[in-house]
Amino acid sequence: MSNKNNPDHEDLVHIGPEMAVAEADVHPDEVGTFVRGTSLWRDAWRRLLKNKLAVVGMMVVIIVTIASIIGPTAIKAIFGFTPDFIPTGDVNATRSLPPFTGPNGQFTWTHPMGTDNAGRDQFARVLQGGQISLFVGILSTVVSLLIGVSYGAVSGYVGGRVDNMMMRIVDVLYSLPYVIVVIVLLSMFRSQTPRGQLILLFIALGSVSWLTMARIVRGQVLSLKNQEFVLAARATGVSNTRIIFRHLIPNTLGPVIVYATLTIPQIMLTEAFLSFLGFGVQAPIASWGSLAADGIQNIAIFPWQLIFPGVTMALTLFSLNFLGDGLRDALDPQMRTV
Amino acid sequence: MLRFIVRRLLITIPTILVVISITWVLIKLAPGNFYSGEKPLPPAIEKNIREKYGLDKPWYQQYGKTMWGIVRLDFGTSLKYQGQSVNTIIKRSLPVSAAVGILAYLLALVVGVTAGSIAALKQNTKWDYGSMALAMLGISIPNFVLGPILVLVFSLTLYWLPPSRWEGFPSWNLVLPVLTLSAIYMAYIARLTRAGMLEVLRSDYIRTARAKGLSERDVVIRHALRGGLMPVISYTGPALAFLLTGTVVVERIFALPGLGNYFIQASLNRDEPLIIGIVAFIAIVLLLMNLLVDIVYAYLDPRVRY
Numbered sequence: 156m157s158n159k160n161n162p163d164h165e166d167l168v169h170i171g172p173e174m175a176v177a178e179a180d181v182h183p184d185e186v187g188t189f190v191r192g193t194s195l196w197r198d199a200w201r202r203l204l205k206n207k208l209a210v211v212g213m214m215v216v217i218i219v220t221i222a223s224i225i226g227p228t229a230i231k232a233i234f235g236f237t238p239d240f241i242p243t244g245d246v247n248a249t250r251s252l253p254p255f256t257g258p259n260g261q262f263t264w265t266h267p268m269g270t271d272n273a274g275r276d277q278f279a280r281v282l283q284g285g286q287i288s289l290f291v292g293i294l295s296t297v298v299s300l301l302i303g304v305s306y307g308a309v310s311g312y313v314g315g316r317v318d319n320m321m322m323r324i325v326d327v328l329y330s331l332p333y334v335i336v337v338i339v340l341l342s343m344f345r346s347q348t349p350r351g352q353l354i355l356l357f358i359a360l361g362s363v364s365w366l367t368m369a370r371i372v373r374g375q376v377l378s379l380k381n382q383e384f385v386l387a388a389r390a391t392g393v394s395n396t397r398i399i400f401r402h403l404i405p406n407t408l409g410p411v412i413v414y415a416t417l418t419i420p421q422i423m424l425t426e427a428f429l430s431f432l433g434f435g436v437q438a439p440i441a442s443w444g445s446l447a448a449d450g451i452q453n454i455a456i457f458p459w460q461l462i463f464p465g466v467t468m469a470l471t472l473f474s475l476n477f478l479g480d481g482l483r484d485a486l487d488p489q490m491r492t493v
Numbered sequence: 494m495l496r497f498i499v500r501r502l503l504i505t506i507p508t509i510l511v512v513i514s515i516t517w518v519l520i521k522l523a524p525g526n527f528y529s530g531e532k533p534l535p536p537a538i539e540k541n542i543r544e545k546y547g548l549d550k551p552w553y554q555q556y557g558k559t560m561w562g563i564v565r566l567d568f569g570t571s572l573k574y575q576g577q578s579v580n581t582i583i584k585r586s587l588p589v590s591a592a593v594g595i596l597a598y599l600l601a602l603v604v605g606v607t608a609g610s611i612a613a614l615k616q617n618t619k620w621d622y623g624s625m626a627l628a629m630l631g632i633s634i635p636n637f638v639l640g641p642i643l644v645l646v647f648s649l650t651l652y653w654l655p656p657s658r659w660e661g662f663p664s665w666n667l668v669l670p671v672l673t674l675s676a677i678y679m680a681y682i683a684r685l686t687r688a689g690m691l692e693v694l695r696s697d698y699i700r701t702a703r704a705k706g707l708s709e710r711d712v713v714i715r716h717a718l719r720g721g722l723m724p725v726i727s728y729t730g731p732a733l734a735f736l737l738t739g740t741v742v743v744e745r746i747f748a749l750p751g752l753g754n755y756f757i758q759a760s761l762n763r764d765e766p767l768i769i770g771i772v773a774f775i776a777i778v779l780l781l782m783n784l785l786v787d788i789v790y791a792y793l794d795p796r797v798r799y
Binding site: 431434 | 515524641
C-alpha cells in the first residue's frame with residue numbers, strides 16, 4: 156500500500172477501488188477516502204480491549220502490582236508501622252486479631268486483614284509478600300525467556316542435525332520430574348542468607364521453565380527463516396548471529412509475549428509451592444506462599460491468616476491467566492488451543 | 494510397533510540415568526555432609542563414619558555403587574529411619590500416594606471430560622462460559638490454599654468429613670485430599686477437552702456422521718470424543734509428573750504418610766539414600782508411564798508413525 160498520494164500523513168492509507176474487492180470489511184462508501192492504517196500491535200490492542208475479562212484481568216494485575224510496590228510505604232506513612240512491626244506493651248495487641256478489629260475488639264480501619272500471631276499487620280505483610288511473589292515470577296520468566304528464546308532461535312535457524320539434537324534434549328528434559336530435582340537443589344544448597352536463597356530460587360525456576368518457550372520460538376523461526384527478508388539479509392552479508400537476533404527474534408515477539416504472560420503465573424505458583432514446603436524464600440522475607448504456609452498452622456482458630464494471602468494470590472493468578480488468554484486471542488488468533 | 498517401543502526405551506533408559514545422576518551430583522556437590530551438624534565431630538569418629546558409608550573411596554566407586562544398587566532396584570538403607578531399607582519405606586508409602594493420585598486423576602478425567610464436552614457442544618452459551626470460568630479458577634487456586642479452605646468448610650465448620658490422617662484405602666479420609674489434588678487437573682482436562690472437541694466438531698468426518706443420519710448422541714460419543722480426547726491423552730504424561738508434585742503438598746496438608754511426605758522429610762534431613770531412592774523410583778515410574786502413554790497414543794492415532 157502506498158502513501159504517495161498523501162505525503163503529509165504518513166500513517167494514512169489510501170483506500171482505492173482494489174481494496175474494496177480484496178478486503179471484505181471495507182465499506183463501499185469508504186472507497187476513495189483515507190483511513191488511518193493500523194499496525195499489528197494496534198490491531199492486537201484493539202482486540203484485547205474488546206475482551207472484557209482480559210481487561211478486568213489487566214486492571215487487577217496493575218492494581219495488585221502498584222499496591223504491592225507502594226503499599227508498605229503508604230501504610231507506614233498513614234498508620235506508622237512497617238510490615239515487620241511487632242507491637243509491644245498492650246498484651247491484647249500481640250494476639251492475632253480478626254480483620255477490622257482493634258486490640259479491645261472495637262472496629263478499626265488499621266488492620267483490614269487482621270494481624271498474625273505476633274501482632275504484625277497482615278495487610279502490610281500480604282502487600283510485601285506480593286512484591287516478592289511478583290518479583291520472583293517476573294525475574295524467573297525473564298531468565299527463562301533469555302534461555303528459551305536463544306535456544307529455540309539457534310535450534311530453528313541452524314536446523315538439520317543440530318536442531319534434531321537440541322530438540323531431543325528438550326524432549327528429554329520435558330519428561331523429567333523437574334520439581335523434584337529443584338527441591339533437591341534448593342534443599343542441598345540451602346543458602347545462609349535469605350537473599351542468597353532468593354537468587355537460588357529464581358535461577359532454579361528460570362532454568363527449568365524455558366522448555367516450552369524454546370519449542371515455540373523454534374517453530375516460529377523455522378517458518379520465518381526461508382522468507383525473503385532473511386534471504387535479503389543473508390545476501391547483503393549479514394552475519395548469522397545478527398540475522399537471528401535482529402531479524403528473526405523480533406518477528407517471534409507476539410507468541411513469546413503471550414507465552415511469557417502465561418509463564419509468570421505458573422512460576423508464581425511453583426514458587427509459592429516451594430515456599431509453602433519450606434524450600435523457597437526464608438524469613439524475614441515473605442512471599443504469598445510462605446504467608447499461606449504460616450497461616451495453615453492456625454487455620455482452625457485464625458482462618459484469616461491463610462485466607463487473605465491465599466485469596467490475594469489466587470485472584471492475581473486468575474487475572475494473569477485471563478490476561479494471557481486474552482493476549483493470545485488478540486495477538487495470534489490461530490494459536491488458540493488450550 | 495515393536496521397533497517404536499524399542500526406540501522409545503532406548504531414550505527412556507538414559508533419561509532415567511540422567512535424572513539419578515543429576516540428583517547424585519547435586520547431593521555430592523552440596524556443601525557439608527549428612528553427618529555434619531552444629532558441632533564439628535571428633536576426627537576419629539568422622540573417619541569411622543566416612544569408612545562405614547564408603548565416603549573415603551573415590552567418587553567413581555561411590556557413584557558406581559549407587560548406580561549398581563539402582564540397577565538391581567536395591568536402594569540401600571535410610572540414614573534417619575534407622576534399620577529401614579529405602580525399599581521398605583517406598584513399599585509402605587507407595588499405596589498411600591497411589592490411592593490418592595489415581596483416584597484424583599480418575600475424578601479429574603470424568604469431571605473434566607464431561608465439563609469440557611458440554612462447553613464445546615454448547616459453545617458461547619452460559620454453560621461454556623460458566624465451566625471455563627470455573628476451570629480458570631481451578632488453575633489459579635494453589636492446592637495448598639484450596640485444601641485448607643476445604644478442611645475449614647467441610648471438617649471444622651460443617652463437621653461432614655474428617656480433616657486429615659490416613660485410615661486405609663476406602664475411607665472418608667480420602668475425600669478431601671482427592672478433591673484438593675484433582676481440582677487443577679479437572680480444570681486442565683476440561684480446557685483441553687473443549688479445545689480438542691471444538692476442533693473435531695468442525696471436521697469433515699463429523700459432518701459425514703451427521704449427514705448419514707446418526708443421532709447426536711452417537712456422533713458425540715462414538716466419533717467426536719475419540720478424536721477430541723487426543724490432547725487429553727497426550728496430557729497424561731505431564732499430568733503424572735504434576736500429580737506426583739501435587740501429592741507432595743496434599744500429603745503434607747492432610748498428614749498422609751505417602752511417598753511425597755517422605756521425600757520432603759528426606760530432603761530436609763539430608764537422608765541421601767532415601768532421596769536418591771525416591772527420585773530414582775519416581776523417575777522410573779514416570780518415564781515408564783510416559784512410554785505407555787506414547788504407545789497408547791500411537792495406537793489410537795494412526796497418523797503417528799512408529
